[in-house]
Amino acid sequence: MRIAELSSRTGVTSASIKHYVREGLLPAGERVGYNQTAYDETHASRLHLIRALLDTGGLSAAATRAVLAAIDDRDVPLGHVLSTAQDAVSRRGAAPSPGALARVRALVDDRGWTVSEGNPGIAQCAEVLDRFAGIERDDLAGMLDRYAQPVLDIARGDLDAVAADLGDRDRMAETVAVGTALGDAMLAGLRRMAQEHVARTAGPGADAPRPRQP
């Protein structure tokens, strides 16, 4: 198909399609004659995946390229697809304090979790602990331990979703990458709803419905 059809089918502008090709996110189409390029179904589905990672996952172009490369390379084991996707969705903030890092590692050890030194979750949780200390609200740090078991339940379900396609490496790799990148958004969205529900049905003084949006 021509670029105009690819654009209308995916809702991605021709300019963006060309941009993704230049950025190395989308394979170039096939040249068919003077100043014409043909695209196929693989381009359409890849465009949807690119937009999911960029727009909903919030990944940078470079991070998206790394995740797509990990999905595409059949020699890359699933564990490395996972770590690539995790690095891609993790922001790098200020270096956390040694004390906060030690506290996160203690949680990991206490729970018997197998976690590499390079896992970006360690620094991310430590950064939050440092922020609590900064505003003199160390009492909020209990959140770390409180969230651990529900999050482990979530991770177990994630793995079951991956294992549903056992034997199909490419599909499993996509599940790992997409689940990691878009699962955060799903979690955060559900948390907004659950928070309102709990606050309005059991909340001390927090029982007012949310004001209508302007």
Add this chain to the structure above:
Amino acid sequence: MRIAELSSRTGVTSASIKHYVREGLLPAGERVGYNQTAYDETHASRLHLIRALLDTGGLSAAATRAVLAAIDDRDVPLGHVLSTAQDAVSRRGAAPSPGALARVRALVDDRGWTVSEGNPGIAQCAEVLDRFAGIERDDLAGMLDRYAQPVLDIARGDLDAVAADLGDRDRMAETVAVGTALGDAMLAGLRRMAQEHVARTAGPGADAPRPRQP
């Protein structure tokens, strides 16, 4: 204290402090003589809160201003502090499809959750469902129902943390706002660790340790 001392105590540059005053995030210091301004402890603690919301929570300056105003205004009920903080941490993406919105609302109804129409979590979860459909991976939509119960457990714990300071409205408001804004980062960080643990201890073909970071 002078701005130089406020800067060295908080780790925030003088230029940033002046910027936050201009942006309406930080109250101006007291003019004490020609070209000199005095700051006090309230400025130091407010600066830590601003950085927590901006840098770790990922809020925009406008969203941070709205959250701080909600914390500061004692006439604002906690339910509205919550909805202000929720709106502040929610990105506005493409308008979700009616089908995806209906699916999220069905989950809310099935579980008996009390959730307002304007809750930003509805659109956020619907956007993720649309992305799954876009990449022809509707099988991943089970994530919505699978995450609901663990997230409800998390929200109940969040409310208990707020209720720990029952009677102290200002502290409860801060807990609601900070917990909402920084809780997402904590959840995501823990998820990275739990995912690696589950993948390495039970994963089919995903048992390799993450490669060392360069």
